[in-house]
Amino acid sequence: MTKKRLMLLFSICTVFVVTLVPFISSCGTPPVLDLNINLVTLTEDSDTSVTVTWATDRPATSQVEYGTSTAYGSTTTETTTRQLAHGVTLDSLTPGTTYHYRVLSVAEDTGSAESADKTFNTTQLEISGVSATTTNHAMTVTWSTDDSATSQVKYGTSAAYGMTTTATSSTSKAHSVTITGLDPETDYHYQVLSTTTTDDAESADNTVTTDDPLTLKIGNTTQPSTDNPFLAVIGAGDATHFQMMYEPLVWVRFDPDAGTQGAIAESWTYDDTTKTWTININPDAKFSDGSAVTAQDVEWTLETMMYNGLGTTVELSPLLVQSAADTADTVVLEIKGNGNAADTIVRTDGGSFITEGYIVGEAVGIAGTEDGPDKGSTGDQDGAYRIASVTADTITLNGVSSLSDWGPLATITATAGGPSQDAVQVVDATTLTMQLHTYSATFMRQLGNAMIVPMAAWSVLTDAEILDLTDDNIDIGSGPYELVSRTLDFATVYTARDDYWGGRPPIDDLQKIYYANEDAQLYAIKLGQIDCVSNFNLPTAIPGLIGDDDIEVYQIADNTTLTFYMNHRIEPWDNVAVRQAVSIGLDRQNLISFAANDWGSIPSLFERYAGLADVQAIIDDIDWEHAGKTHAKRIEDANLALDAIDGMSAIGANTAGVRTWDPTPTAVDSGDEFDMTFKLEVATWDEHNTIGELIDDDFAEMGIIMELIPTNVSTLVGKVFRQKSSASAAGWDTIVWGRPMPVEYDYIATQWSQYEETDPLRLSKRGWIMGWTGTNADLYTSKSDELKAIAEGDSARDVLIADTMKIFAADLPAIPLYNSINPGVYRTDKYTGWIEDNGMLANGAVTAMTAIYNILQLETVD
Structure with a gap:
C-alpha cells in the first residue's frame, strides 16, 4: 500500500471516532423492557392448600403475596431460578376461607411485574353421590369427595346406628365400603364419613333394605337316619345331613384333581x-x-x-x-x-x-x-x-x-x-x-x-348315654349350618350360622325335600319347585331336561361301576367258569342304551372306572373282549361255555327249559341237582329296574331264571357293603348295585381283601361279603396288602396294582356291567356358580349338587 493511501485511511477513521463518541455519550443506559404476566390461575384447590400458576414473556422469578385482605400479609420466598412457566403452592391455609393474592416476577434485566389482585376460596370437604347396593347379607356403600379422604360408614337398624366400620388408612376421592353380616329383608340406616388431615365431612342419614333371604331347595330320595353324629351310618342320607352342621378333619373329593x-x-x-x-x-x-x-x-x-x-x-x-x-x-x-x-x-x-x-x-x-x-x-x-x-x-x-x-x-x-x-x-x-x-x-x-x-359338651355323658341319643340334643358343630327341623318323608331344613368361622354362608336356608320316587322329583325340578337334585336316576327323562333352557344337565364320570354281585356261598356262583361264561352273555351295550339312556360306557373286567389312568395302563389285559359281537353271537358263546362246565346241564334238561346244576357231577344219582333259578335284587330306581329286566332276559336266553326283586336302597347297600353277621351273609343270591368310590386304588384293594371269620372288619368288605375264596382270592389279598404298604408313586406299587386288576379280571368275583355316567341336574334361573364335578366322600357318597363346598360358593343370578 502507498503512503498516500495510508494517510487517507487514517483521516477517515479519525473523522468516524470523533463523530461517534459524542453520540454514544449522549445516549446513556439502554432502556428496560416491560415484563408481562399472564394466565394466572389455580391448578389445584383444596381445603388447606392451593397451587398458583402463571406465565411470563421471558424467564423470571416466582413469588406470591397472599392473605385474607388486599393487604395480604404473607409472601412466599422468591425463587432463585428464572423460568417462563411458574407454579407456587400455598400451604397451611384455613379451610372455607376467602384469600386475596397476587403474583410477582422479576426478570434478569430487572424487569418486573405483578398481577392484579385475585381471590380464591379454600374448599371444605364435600361428600356427594352417596348410594348403596345390597345382597341378602351385605351392602356396598359408595360416594365421592372433592378431596382425597378416608372412608368410613356408620350403620344400624336405626338412625342411632350403633356400628361403625374401621376408617381406611388410605385416601381417595372415590369411596367404596362393603359391610357384611347383615340380616336379610331388613331396613338399615347408614351415614358415610370422610376425613382429611385438616377437615372432615359426613353425609345425611340414608336408608336401604337388604334383599330377601335366599333359600336353596334340594330334591332327595334318601333321608337322614339320626341327628346324633355318633350314630351316623354310611350312606347318602346321613352323608348329606351331617356335612351341613359338622366338619371332619378333611373333606375328600372324588375328583382326582381335588383330592383331600x-x-x-x-x-x-x-x-x-x-x-x-x-x-x-x-x-x-x-x-x-x-x-x-x-x-x-x-x-x-x-x-x-x-x-x-x-x-x-x-x-x-x-x-x-x-x-x-x-x-x-x-x-x-x-x-x-x-x-x-x-x-x-x-x-x-x-x-x-x-x-x-x-x-x-x-x-x-x-x-x-x-x-x-x-x-x-x-x-x-x-x-x-x-x-x-x-x-x-x-x-x-x-x-x-x-x-x-x-x-x-x-x-x-x-x-x-x-x-x-x-x-x-x-x-x-x-x-x-x-x-x-x-x-x-x-x-x-x-x-x-x-x-x-x-x-366339653359331650364328655359329660357316658358312652351309653351318647349312644342312646337318637337326636342330637347338644347340637354344637363347627359347620356352616344348623338344623331347624327334620320331618320324616317330608323335608329337612337348615339355617345358616351368622358366626360360622369360615364366613357366613351366602344361602340363608337349605331345604332338603324328600321325594318317594324319581318321577315326583322330575316334575319338581321341571316346575321350579326345587333348585337341584342330589341324585338323578331317571335317565330316560334326560332328553326332556336338556331341552329346557332353565335346566342344566352335566355328565359325571364318577368311578361308579354298576356291577352284578354273586354270593359265592350259593352254588354255582363259586365256580369261576360259570362266572366267566355268564359274563359273556350279559349284554353291556343293551344296558347302556336302554337302562342308562346312553349315559354309560363299557367297563373293563375290574370294578373301577375304565377311564382312570391305572386302568388304561393295562386295559388290554382286563378288557371285556366280547364288545364287538352281536347279541345273538354273545348268547351263543355263553351257552357253549356253560355247556362245557362239569355239573351244568344243557338248556333243555327239563320241560321249563331251565338248566340244572349238579354240585357233585361225578357221583351217580346224587339227587342234589337243582334248577338254575335265583333271586336278583335291584334298587327301586327306574334305571336299576330296567337293568334287572334286561339281565333277566339275558339269563333266560342262557337257561337261567332270575326272580327280579326291587329292594329298598338302604337294605340293598347293607347286603353289598355292610353285612350284619355270618348268618345274614347267606341271605341273598345275586344283586345289582354300584356307587361312587374314591379314586385311590387302596380303597378298592381294601374292599376286596379277605378277612378271617373272627375279624370285625369282614362285615364291611366285599371279599368276605361275596364269599370269595380260593387261590386267586388269596393272591389278590397278599398283593393288595403289599401294595398298600408302599407309598404312591413307587413303580413297585404300580406293578402290584396291575397284578391285582388282572387277578380280579381272571377270577371275576363280581361282573362289571357298565361305568355309570351320572347326570348332575340343576336349574340355572336362580343360582349360578355350580361346580360340576364328582362330589365328595363324608359318611358316604355326597353328590356335587349337595356337597357343602358347592353350596357355600353359589351366587344369585343377576
Whole structure:
C-alpha cells in the first residue's frame, strides 16, 4: 500500500471516532423492557392448600403475596431460578376461607411485574353421590369427595346406628365400603364419613333394605337316619345331613384333581420312619358355641367313636398302632348285661384277661355277634370297646348300651385289640399326632368319615348315654349350618350360622325335600319347585331336561361301576367258569342304551372306572373282549361255555327249559341237582329296574331264571357293603348295585381283601361279603396288602396294582356291567356358580349338587 493511501485511511477513521463518541455519550443506559404476566390461575384447590400458576414473556422469578385482605400479609420466598412457566403452592391455609393474592416476577434485566389482585376460596370437604347396593347379607356403600379422604360408614337398624366400620388408612376421592353380616329383608340406616388431615365431612342419614333371604331347595330320595353324629351310618342320607352342621378333619373329593382338602385340619405331614401323621388344626376353627376347635376335641371324638365300635371309624381303627396285646388268642365269651351302666364279658376257660394283656382304657375287640342293634358298617355289636375294668375272668365295658345280654355260651370271640391309648396324641391346642400300625395311602381319607364334636359338651355323658341319643340334643358343630327341623318323608331344613368361622354362608336356608320316587322329583325340578337334585336316576327323562333352557344337565364320570354281585356261598356262583361264561352273555351295550339312556360306557373286567389312568395302563389285559359281537353271537358263546362246565346241564334238561346244576357231577344219582333259578335284587330306581329286566332276559336266553326283586336302597347297600353277621351273609343270591368310590386304588384293594371269620372288619368288605375264596382270592389279598404298604408313586406299587386288576379280571368275583355316567341336574334361573364335578366322600357318597363346598360358593343370578 502507498503512503498516500495510508494517510487517507487514517483521516477517515479519525473523522468516524470523533463523530461517534459524542453520540454514544449522549445516549446513556439502554432502556428496560416491560415484563408481562399472564394466565394466572389455580391448578389445584383444596381445603388447606392451593397451587398458583402463571406465565411470563421471558424467564423470571416466582413469588406470591397472599392473605385474607388486599393487604395480604404473607409472601412466599422468591425463587432463585428464572423460568417462563411458574407454579407456587400455598400451604397451611384455613379451610372455607376467602384469600386475596397476587403474583410477582422479576426478570434478569430487572424487569418486573405483578398481577392484579385475585381471590380464591379454600374448599371444605364435600361428600356427594352417596348410594348403596345390597345382597341378602351385605351392602356396598359408595360416594365421592372433592378431596382425597378416608372412608368410613356408620350403620344400624336405626338412625342411632350403633356400628361403625374401621376408617381406611388410605385416601381417595372415590369411596367404596362393603359391610357384611347383615340380616336379610331388613331396613338399615347408614351415614358415610370422610376425613382429611385438616377437615372432615359426613353425609345425611340414608336408608336401604337388604334383599330377601335366599333359600336353596334340594330334591332327595334318601333321608337322614339320626341327628346324633355318633350314630351316623354310611350312606347318602346321613352323608348329606351331617356335612351341613359338622366338619371332619378333611373333606375328600372324588375328583382326582381335588383330592383331600382341609376342613378343620389346616395341614398334615407324614413321617415314614415313625409311621406318624402330624395334623395341624386350623387356629380359626370354632364351634357354634364360640369355643375353639382343639386337638383335644379331635382326640376325644375319634377315640369315643373307635372305642364304641361305631361304623364311621370301623376302617380307621385297625390302621392305627394297636394295643400291646393285640396278638392275644381269641377267647369264647359270654356277654352279660348289667344295665346300661356296665356291660360285662366273662370267660370260663380258666385263662386270665390280665396275663393276656387286656388293659383298662384300652380296647377289647368283639367279633361274631349276630343280634342286637345295627350300628352301621360293622356287625350288630362287633367292634372295639373301651375297657372300664378288668379281672382275670371278667371285663367290664365302659357303659356301652348297644351290647345285649346274651346269657351263657354266646358265640362271640374277643381279642385284646383296637387302637392303643397312645395312638392318638395331643401335642398342643392345635396339633395332634396319629401313629399307624401299618402304612395306608387312604388314611387321611378315612378321617373324612368322622365329624368332630366339642369334648366339653359331650364328655359329660357316658358312652351309653351318647349312644342312646337318637337326636342330637347338644347340637354344637363347627359347620356352616344348623338344623331347624327334620320331618320324616317330608323335608329337612337348615339355617345358616351368622358366626360360622369360615364366613357366613351366602344361602340363608337349605331345604332338603324328600321325594318317594324319581318321577315326583322330575316334575319338581321341571316346575321350579326345587333348585337341584342330589341324585338323578331317571335317565330316560334326560332328553326332556336338556331341552329346557332353565335346566342344566352335566355328565359325571364318577368311578361308579354298576356291577352284578354273586354270593359265592350259593352254588354255582363259586365256580369261576360259570362266572366267566355268564359274563359273556350279559349284554353291556343293551344296558347302556336302554337302562342308562346312553349315559354309560363299557367297563373293563375290574370294578373301577375304565377311564382312570391305572386302568388304561393295562386295559388290554382286563378288557371285556366280547364288545364287538352281536347279541345273538354273545348268547351263543355263553351257552357253549356253560355247556362245557362239569355239573351244568344243557338248556333243555327239563320241560321249563331251565338248566340244572349238579354240585357233585361225578357221583351217580346224587339227587342234589337243582334248577338254575335265583333271586336278583335291584334298587327301586327306574334305571336299576330296567337293568334287572334286561339281565333277566339275558339269563333266560342262557337257561337261567332270575326272580327280579326291587329292594329298598338302604337294605340293598347293607347286603353289598355292610353285612350284619355270618348268618345274614347267606341271605341273598345275586344283586345289582354300584356307587361312587374314591379314586385311590387302596380303597378298592381294601374292599376286596379277605378277612378271617373272627375279624370285625369282614362285615364291611366285599371279599368276605361275596364269599370269595380260593387261590386267586388269596393272591389278590397278599398283593393288595403289599401294595398298600408302599407309598404312591413307587413303580413297585404300580406293578402290584396291575397284578391285582388282572387277578380280579381272571377270577371275576363280581361282573362289571357298565361305568355309570351320572347326570348332575340343576336349574340355572336362580343360582349360578355350580361346580360340576364328582362330589365328595363324608359318611358316604355326597353328590356335587349337595356337597357343602358347592353350596357355600353359589351366587344369585343377576
